[in-house]
Amino acid sequence: MIQEAVQLAPALIAWLDLFGIAVFAASGALAAAQRGQTLVTFSFFALITGVGGGTVRDLLIGAPVFWVQDWRFAATCLVTAALVWVTPKSFWNARALDWFDAIGIAIYAVFGAWKSLTLGVPLLPAMMMGVITACVGGIIRDVLAGEPSILLKPEIYVTAAALASGLFVLLLWFGLPVLPAASLSALAGFALRAMAIWKGWAIPAYRG
Amino acid sequence: MIQEAVQLAPALIAWLDLFGIAVFAASGALAAAQRGQTLVTFSFFALITGVGGGTVRDLLIGAPVFWVQDWRFAATCLVTAALVWVTPKSFWNARALDWFDAIGIAIYAVFGAWKSLTLGVPLLPAMMMGVITACVGGIIRDVLAGEPSILLKPEIYVTAAALASGLFVLLLWFGLPVLPAASLSALAGFALRAMAIWKGWAIPAYRG
Amino acid sequence: MIQEAVQLAPALIAWLDLFGIAVFAASGALAAAQRGQTLVTFSFFALITGVGGGTVRDLLIGAPVFWVQDWRFAATCLVTAALVWVTPKSFWNARALDWFDAIGIAIYAVFGAWKSLTLGVPLLPAMMMGVITACVGGIIRDVLAGEPSILLKPEIYVTAAALASGLFVLLLWFGLPVLPAASLSALAGFALRAMAIWKGWAIPAYRG
Numbered sequence: 251m252i253q254e255a256v257q258l259a260p261a262l263i264a265w266l267d268l269f270g271i272a273v274f275a276a277s278g279a280l281a282a283a284q285r286g287q288t289l290v291t292f293s294f295f296a297l298i299t300g301v302g303g304g305t306v307r308d309l310l311i312g313a314p315v316f317w318v319q320d321w322r323f324a325a326t327c328l329v330t331a332a333l334v335w336v337t338p339k340s341f342w343n344a345r346a347l348d349w350f351d352a353i354g355i356a357i358y359a360v361f362g363a364w365k366s367l368t369l370g371v372p373l374l375p376a377m378m379m380g381v382i383t384a385c386v387g388g389i390i391r392d393v394l395a396g397e398p399s400i401l402l403k404p405e406i407y408v409t410a411a412a413l414a415s416g417l418f419v420l421l422l423w424f425g426l427p428v429l430p431a432a433s434l435s436a437l438a439g440f441a442l443r444a445m446a447i448w449k450g451w452a453i454p455a456y457r458g
Numbered sequence: 459m460i461q462e463a464v465q466l467a468p469a470l471i472a473w474l475d476l477f478g479i480a481v482f483a484a485s486g487a488l489a490a491a492q493r494g495q496t497l498v499t500f501s502f503f504a505l506i507t508g509v510g511g512g513t514v515r516d517l518l519i520g521a522p523v524f525w526v527q528d529w530r531f532a533a534t535c536l537v538t539a540a541l542v543w544v545t546p547k548s549f550w551n552a553r554a555l556d557w558f559d560a561i562g563i564a565i566y567a568v569f570g571a572w573k574s575l576t577l578g579v580p581l582l583p584a585m586m587m588g589v590i591t592a593c594v595g596g597i598i599r600d601v602l603a604g605e606p607s608i609l610l611k612p613e614i615y616v617t618a619a620a621l622a623s624g625l626f627v628l629l630l631w632f633g634l635p636v637l638p639a640a641s642l643s644a645l646a647g648f649a650l651r652a653m654a655i656w657k658g659w660a661i662p663a664y665r666g
Numbered sequence: 667m668i669q670e671a672v673q674l675a676p677a678l679i680a681w682l683d684l685f686g687i688a689v690f691a692a693s694g695a696l697a698a699a700q701r702g703q704t705l706v707t708f709s710f711f712a713l714i715t716g717v718g719g720g721t722v723r724d725l726l727i728g729a730p731v732f733w734v735q736d737w738r739f740a741a742t743c744l745v746t747a748a749l750v751w752v753t754p755k756s757f758w759n760a761r762a763l764d765w766f767d768a769i770g771i772a773i774y775a776v777f778g779a780w781k782s783l784t785l786g787v788p789l790l791p792a793m794m795m796g797v798i799t800a801c802v803g804g805i806i807r808d809v810l811a812g813e814p815s816i817l818l819k820p821e822i823y824v825t826a827a828a829l830a831s832g833l834f835v836l837l838l839w840f841g842l843p844v845l846p847a848a849s850l851s852a853l854a855g856f857a858l859r860a861m862a863i864w865k866g867w868a869i870p871a872y873r874g
Binding site: 402 | 505523527
């Protein structure tokens, strides 16, 4: 039943997808900009951050890797890298990027879970595919840049992705149609991440 | 011939598999505990360390990734992470974990080689798949935690995995049935790793 | 048309492939030698650096991973690691290795793009597969060794791979047969990397 329900709105999803990739690619290119890198490194970081999470997801669920089949995704990353390159640093506001990134995480967590469900992945792994789609690109970017990963900060980030994809899977399981389920869960994930950016919300750490 | 011989004892193997994953997941969650991380990070580290090696193996040999098809593996990692989270630090004994990890390495090295052989991988790459299954989860955990990898220490670790999977492949090649070959090689790998934990055995380093 | 044109010279390509792997494997083993590692770590680094880029390429384009199907590739890496192990450090000339590595990059960038095209990958992603084949092995080696990646240096390295694979795809698109296109582009990529080694050529960095 879930698999039938989720076969919807491919055009909308395709546009959200390109948007999410552009946002993540920009965050990758900006990481290169902060390190005073070359245009080639800008492109590499934009590509890895933009398509990294979706690539790992596609490999894990056994789907053809999306950006290898369709050149528009790679082109989006390269154009984004070039745009960041020609823009003066003062133009970029770290806060603004955080907000874009928050939108990207929310959309991508739902999208990753959705794509996995359409391919018959069970609920629990599908929920995890959502988290992977949303977060792995940024994790690879941090590792390559030699930075402590967002994983190791108490800030709510992976948690917001987990909320979005977990809620989405749960709502589908309760019988909600895919569009309201997706909208609700993406909004919830975005709202949680927004509180982390805005109010510094964090979740409790282990004290032993 | 080898391919026929290795089609045995799937139920036993399935239980060993879940056990190995739980042990590795615990070592991942403990790495998060040592850094005072959140429950979400506990879960992420438990999952990556628990299923990382087997995931890379399945991708390389072209098998469906085991934990994406069967939710029990991911559930095992999450439950393990939660158990570590609710347990006071003083309960965990680094030594005890080393011993569990040693069992995990030995079992997994043999299991990885075995699974690869059943899918027609030649002997030398199959032996390497055993090493990858046993060691890659821990390597990814170290990289994400920003720690020097076990790879760079003279301590016998990868070597024990290589002994277990190499001996297993060799014994099968000499015509031994799969169960005695597996038991013998897992024991040998465990014994070697035990000497490293117990007596500090190391192998000689390059002196140029 | 491109797909027909590129189905050529498999024997030549196979030998170039083994040569490229040996060169990269040597650079991985030397990274282990510089850190005074054990023979097991030598082998691990040789394997990862030697086959890493091609592995990621094969996974991305959905081809069977080359070295899992054919044991000669893994054997080449292990033999290379053993050769580096028995050789005194003074024998190895960092410069000499850079030159071998430059040949490896040029050949591999073209080979990766070529293999992707034969499998129906569009031009832009195929060009990127060339860069990935040439550079990802070295990047993984750097990450595992805890070293700042070549990605973060202004030195021309990824750029040379991008020139080789980009030119190759472009020349095929303009209708050149595969052998002249491959030779020309590999030479161009090698020449550019040579200027970086010899004259310290670099490309401009972002100044904001």
